[in-house]
Amino acid sequence: MPVGSAATGFGVRGWGGRAGGHATDMAAEQPLWLTFIVAFIFMNVLLIGMAYMTLFERKVLAAMQDRMGPTRTGPKGFLQPIADGIKLLGKEDLIPAAADKWVFRFAPLVIFVTAIVRVAVIPFGGTIEVFGTQVNLFAADLNVGALFLLAFGSLGVYGIILGAYASANRYSLLGGLRAAAQVVSYEIVLGLSLVGVFLLAGTLSVREIMERQSVDLQFGPLVLPNWYILSQPLAFVIFLIAAIAETNRAPFDLPEAETELVSGFHTEYSAFRFSFYFLGEYINMIIVSLFAAVLFLGGTDGPGTEQFWLLGIVWLFAKVMFFLFFYVWLRATLPRFRYDQLMGIAWKVLLPLTLLNILVTAFIRLVGNGQVF
Amino acid sequence: MLRYDVVERLHRRQRRCETGPDGGTRVQTFGGEWLVIGLMTIAAFGMGMTLLNLNLIIGPSKPSAAKAAPYESGLPDITPVKPRYSPRFYVVAMLFVIFDIEAIFIFPWAVIFDDLGLYGFVTMLSFLALLFIGLVYAWKKGALEWV
Numbered sequence: 438m439p440v441g442s443a444a445t446g447f448g449v450r451g452w453g454g455r456a457g458g459h460a461t462d463m464a465a466e467q468p469l470w471l472t473f474i475v476a477f478i479f480m481n482v483l484l485i486g487m488a489y490m491t492l493f494e495r496k497v498l499a500a501m502q503d504r505m506g507p508t509r510t511g512p513k514g515f516l517q518p519i520a521d522g523i524k525l526l527g528k529e530d531l532i533p534a535a536a537d538k539w540v541f542r543f544a545p546l547v548i549f550v551t552a553i554v555r556v557a558v559i560p561f562g563g564t565i566e567v568f569g570t571q572v573n574l575f576a577a578d579l580n581v582g583a584l585f586l587l588a589f590g591s592l593g594v595y596g597i598i599l600g601a602y603a604s605a606n607r608y609s610l611l612g613g614l615r616a617a618a619q620v621v622s623y624e625i626v627l628g629l630s631l632v633g634v635f636l637l638a639g640t641l642s643v644r645e646i647m648e649r650q651s652v653d654l655q656f657g658p659l660v661l662p663n664w665y666i667l668s669q670p671l672a673f674v675i676f677l678i679a680a681i682a683e684t685n686r687a688p689f690d691l692p693e694a695e696t697e698l699v700s701g702f703h704t705e706y707s708a709f710r711f712s713f714y715f716l717g718e719y720i721n722m723i724i725v726s727l728f729a730a731v732l733f734l735g736g737t738d739g740p741g742t743e744q745f746w747l748l749g750i751v752w753l754f755a756k757v758m759f760f761l762f763f764y765v766w767l768r769a770t771l772p773r774f775r776y777d778q779l780m781g782i783a784w785k786v787l788l789p790l791t792l793l794n795i796l797v798t799a800f801i802r803l804v805g806n807g808q809v810f
Numbered sequence: 811m812l813r814y815d816v817v818e819r820l821h822r823r824q825r826r827c828e829t830g831p832d833g834g835t836r837v838q839t840f841g842g843e844w845l846v847i848g849l850m851t852i853a854a855f856g857m858g859m860t861l862l863n864l865n866l867i868i869g870p871s872k873p874s875a876a877k878a879a880p881y882e883s884g885l886p887d888i889t890p891v892k893p894r895y896s897p898r899f900y901v902v903a904m905l906f907v908i909f910d911i912e913a914i915f916i917f918p919w920a921v922i923f924d925d926l927g928l929y930g931f932v933t934m935l936s937f938l939a940l941l942f943i944g945l946v947y948a949w950k951k952g953a954l955e956w957v
Contacts, residue, residue, distance in 0.1 A: 469842065476850050480857075526861070529870050534878035546862075550854040557847050576850065577843040584917060585847075606880040610895065618899050621906040628913045635920040704881050709865035713858065777956030780902070784954045788909070788945065792938055795916065799923060799931055809928050 467573055476576035479556045487719040488518035494765050501769040528708035533605060536705065540603035545706065545713035548596030551589045552720040558582035559727045560644040561753060562737045565746045574746070575644055582643035583635070586728055587628050590683060593717060594620045597692070600714070601702035612701030615776065616692035620683055622783040627679040629791040633672040633798040634665045634732050643728075647736035666733040671794050673733045675787055677763075680725045682783070684718060687768035691776055726760035727753070819925045901953050912941050 492507065492514065499506030507514030532541055562574035579585050594617050601613020638646040652663045666673045682689040693701035703714045730736055734756045737749030774782075803809050879886070919926070919934055926933075948954060 469845065472842075472846050473849055476846055477853060480850065480854065484857075526865050526868050527870075528865070529872065529877075530862075530865055531873075531877050533880050534875075535880055546855065546858045549858050550851060553854040553857075554847060554850050557850050577846045579843050579847075604880070606882075608881065614895050614899050618902045621910075622902060625906065625909045625913060628910075629916065632913075632916050632920045635917065636923050639921060639924055641917065641921055699881060699883070708869055709861055780956050781954065784905070784945075785949065789942070792942060795920075796935065796938060799920075799934065802923065803928060803931050806924060806927070809931075 467571060471570070471572060472576060475572065475574070476557060479559075479561070479576060480553055483553060483556050483720055483723060484716075486723055487716060488522065490719050490723060490761060491521070492518050493761065494768075497762065497765045498769055501766075522712075525709055525712045530708040530710060531705075533705050535605035537603040537605070540599050541705075542710070544596050544600030544603060545703075545710045545717075546596075547599065548593045548717035549713040549720075551592045551596065552717040552724065555586055555589045555721075555724045556727075558585050558643050559724070559731060560647050560736060562746050562749045563644075563648075574750075578642055578644045581641045583631060583641045583646070583732070586643070586724070587624070587631075590627075590721065590725075591620065591624050593721065596714075596717065597702050600706070604702075604705035606705050608699045609702050609704045612692045612698045612704070615698075616685060616702055619685070619689065619691060619779060619783075622780060623679045623682040623689075623787075626675060626783055626787045626791055627683055629788070629795065630672045630675040630679060631732065632791070632795045633669045636795070636798050636802055637665060637668060643731055647731050647738070650735040651738045651742075662735055662738060664733065664735040664738070669733065669794075669798070671790065672798075673729075675791055675794070676729060676733070679783075679787065680729060681764065681767065682779070684721045684725055686718075686722065686764055688771040688773050689779060690773060691779055722761065722764055723757065726757045726764075729760055730756035819927070820922065898956060905948060905953065908944070909941070912937075 495517075496506040496514070507517040510516045510520045532538060557576040558579050560575040560578070564571055564573050566572070597616045597620070598613045601609045601616070604610070634646065635641060638649045640646060640649075646665075650663050650665060654661050654663050661667060685692050692698075693703075698704070703711055706714065730753060736756075737753045739749065739752035742749040742752065915937070916934070919930060923930055
């Protein structure tokens with residue numbers, strides 16, 4: 438990894454500074470069909486990853502509760518996700534008589550499509566060479582990539598609230614409203630917690646943010662990677678909390694609190710329409726983990742990635758697995774919050790903290806740039 | 811005086827963005843990126859529809875009155891469900907709109923912060939201070955209390 442020239446010696450200037458400038462220059466141009474093939478592979482990898490995320494969750498939960506988890510389907514239950522998928526395909530698709538039929542039919546697709554399209558801006562590495570052709574390991578390098586991820590995350594709320602409204606069921610409606618209020622509240626916190634990272638990176642492109650972190654900073658004898666978790670620890674913690682709330686996972690899974698709301702917004706759904714909500718939730722978990730790994734943990738950055746691009750994907754996978762394990766760990770450990778506590782945390786604790794983080798980061802950046810004093 | 815300085819710096823930044831790293835014209839791939847995302851949306855929708863249609867083909871279809879009734883913990887539902895809900899959700903939605911617009915202003919500010927310098931910092935400080943006063947006001951008025 439290149440050591441940033443401007444980042445020598447301990448000083449505010451090295452603190453998350455744009456030490457190396459562009460780590461690599463612009464991505465190689467490639468024909469559209471190649472980009473689309475890469476994107477299609479990512480989408481399928483995401484779907485398979487989602488299927489095995491369910492098995493991973495069940496296995497880890499089982500281990501934490503001193504059980505075995507699924508063991509019967511295939512060796513050590515390895516075929517369980519496929520069996521689940523086939524079973525769901527063979528179920529009857531019920532639509533309640535009182536439901537708003539068309540909205541009920543299409544609401545689950547909204548959450549599925551918005552979740553899966555988000556993978557487009559996630560970089561799985563830079564540009565590699567396959568059989569003499571330059572291939573970019575990302576589908577789209579939007580200059581507003583991070584905003585795109587946040588925006589599509591909140592578009593998913595439409596899937597929840599429309600499905601809940603169209604079900605014509607009290608529990609669904611309450612669950613959907615809760616979900617919507619929770620997601621929009623944490624949406625603000627999620628977006629604002631990232632402002633510190635954008636300040637340091639000076640870009641909204643996810644790929645460029647990742648590249649800015651592949652520069653090493655030297656503090657005397659200590660060489661540290663320029664991962665934004667080191668310069669933005671508070672933002673990282675807030676992002677993690679908000680991301681868990683945003684994906685409706687424990688301990689923030691109020692929208693589907695089974696003790697109060699049966700199953701929340703998808704009470705009336707069955708067969709594969711039900712599983713779209715399930716798919717959407719798990720894909721969002723994976724996407725948010727990828728997002729956190731790329732923004733705060735350097736993405737594909739790690740030892741040896743200069744020589745082998747595949748190692749970068751291994752590093753990214755390890756970081757994502759850490760976040761996914763953290764999700765399951767929280768679910769096994771923490772009880773659910775009360776709804777007023779949940780909303781209180783977002784508006785009264787996290788929002789002022791993010792605003793403070795923005796101002797402090799901006800001030801240190803200002804001092805570090807020598808634009809004041 | 812300070813302001814003209816900032817404008818000049820922003821112009822310089824814009825010129826820098828229009829040229830690539832080697833000084834030549836930067837390739838504009840903006841349209842192509844969104845085309846890929848559009849195609850991915852269509853592909854994802856197609857995947858979803860395929861799975862749903864497969865479900866309709868494989869899955870049984872034996873409708874009955876009991877299956878079409880809304881779920882209500884084992885008891886027959888005697889009153890129709892009307893979409894009525896607590897006004898607190900409206901308050902949250904309004905607060906969301908205010909703060910989301912705030913976020914929209916902050917993102918571009920964060921990206922060009924280095925070019926804005928002290929001027930940008932002071933401007934954003936006053937903007938955030940005003941919004942924070944608004945948040946404290948809403949807090950004191952009880953808009954953030956759920957119970």
